[in-house]
Amino acid sequence: xxxxxxxxxxxxxxxxxxxxxxxxxxxxxxxxxxxxxxxxxxxxxxxxxxxxxxxxxxxxxxxxxxxxxxxxxxxxxxxxxxxxxxxxxxxxxxxxxxxxxxxxxxxxxxxx
Amino acid sequence: xxxxxxxxxxxxxxxxxxxxxxxxxxxxxxxxxxxxxxxxxxxxxxxxxxxxxxxxxxxxxxxxxxxxxxxxxxxxxxxxxxxxxxxxxxxxxxxxxxxxxxxxxxxxxxxxx
Numbered sequence: 001x002x003x004x005x006x007x008x009x010x011x012x013x014x015x016x017x018x019x020x021x022x023x024x025x026x027x028x029x030x031x032x033x034x035x036x037x038x039x040x041x042x043x044x045x046x047x048x049x050x051x052x053x054x055x056x057x058x059x060x061x062x063x064x065x066x067x068x069x070x071x072x073x074x075x076x077x078x079x080x081x082x083x084x085x086x087x088x089x090x091x092x093x094x095x096x097x098x099x100x101x102x103x104x105x106x107x108x109x110x111x112x
Numbered sequence: 113x114x115x116x117x118x119x120x121x122x123x124x125x126x127x128x129x130x131x132x133x134x135x136x137x138x139x140x141x142x143x144x145x146x147x148x149x150x151x152x153x154x155x156x157x158x159x160x161x162x163x164x165x166x167x168x169x170x171x172x173x174x175x176x177x178x179x180x181x182x183x184x185x186x187x188x189x190x191x192x193x194x195x196x197x198x199x200x201x202x203x204x205x206x207x208x209x210x211x212x213x214x215x216x217x218x219x220x221x222x223x224x225x
Contacts, residue, residue: 006154031212042116042202042216043155088155092212098143098162100214101157101168 002027004091006103013079014111021087021106022075029091029101032065032072037086037105046074079110114139116217119204124223125193133220141187141215142208145170145220148177148199149219155202161186162208195223199201 004025013019021109023032031050047056049065049072056063060083062075072089087106093099116137125131137144145160147170157170161180175197177189186205190197203217 033212033214042204042217042219043214045213048213077119090214092156097168098160098208098212099168100145100157100160101171102147102157104152104154 002091002093002099002101004089004101006087006089006106008106009104010107010109011032012109012111014044015080017110018079019076019079019108021076021089021108022071023073023089024071025091025101025102026070027101028069028094030069030094031092032069033092034063034072035088035090036073039089040044043086043088069075076108079108081110081112084108084110114215116203116205116215118201118217118220119179120220121218124225126225127194128192131190131193131222133190133201133203133210133222134182135165135188136185137203137205137208137215138184139205139215140183141205142183143214144180144203144205145214146176146186146188147204148172148197150191150199150201158188158201193222195224198222198224214225 033044037043054065059075089103129195146158147155159178161167201220204214
């Protein structure tokens with residue numbers, strides 16, 4: 001069974017601080033996605049990374065896919081209260097079955 | 113507006129009483145999926161479908177059924193619900209391409225007494 005471990009589980013920081021969330025697995029994924037979920041809503045896709053070593057930037061958010069396509073990180077620069085939410089990584093199986101494996105999530109709170 | 117809709121949004125039922133949660137998407141996506149979300153466990157895939165009449169088990173399919181008779185609809189059926197199926201359920205759809213970007217519905221909070 002493929003597993004994705006996310007760390008940290010909880011993070012409470014002050015506005016303006018930087019942070020990194022990690023998503024690790026012993027399995028290879030064909031692609032990896034990051035979502036953000038607000039209370040009472042479904043997850044919303046932030047980014048998809050497909051190629052090993054790929055780096056994508058979305059304003060203050062930087063996403064990286066590991067060279068071996070087993071891990072990923074999300075770095076937020078100068079966090080703002082609007083970044084508060086649950087961040088989820090999700091890997092797509094390489095077996096061609098399009099099964100999704102989600103990490104357990106990182107709950108981020110940014111204090112003003 | 114492109115969206116995934118789920119009904120009902122909230123449901124309280126009793127053990128053993130069959131129920132169906134509907135899911136519909138208007139984006140002509142081939143892929144549809146059901147997840148349950150539980151505290152500390154994240155999202156776990158129940159069933160998915162890569163196209164009409166094609167369904168497959170995810171990681172936690174026990175106690176659930178699905179069908180995909182039309183491209184836009186993917187209902188989740190609980191034939192005999194039990195309290196351990198109390199959870200927040202999400203339906204999602206995506207095109208089948210290299211990016212597989214999933215669009216999620218608003219969720220259905222189910223309580224089984």
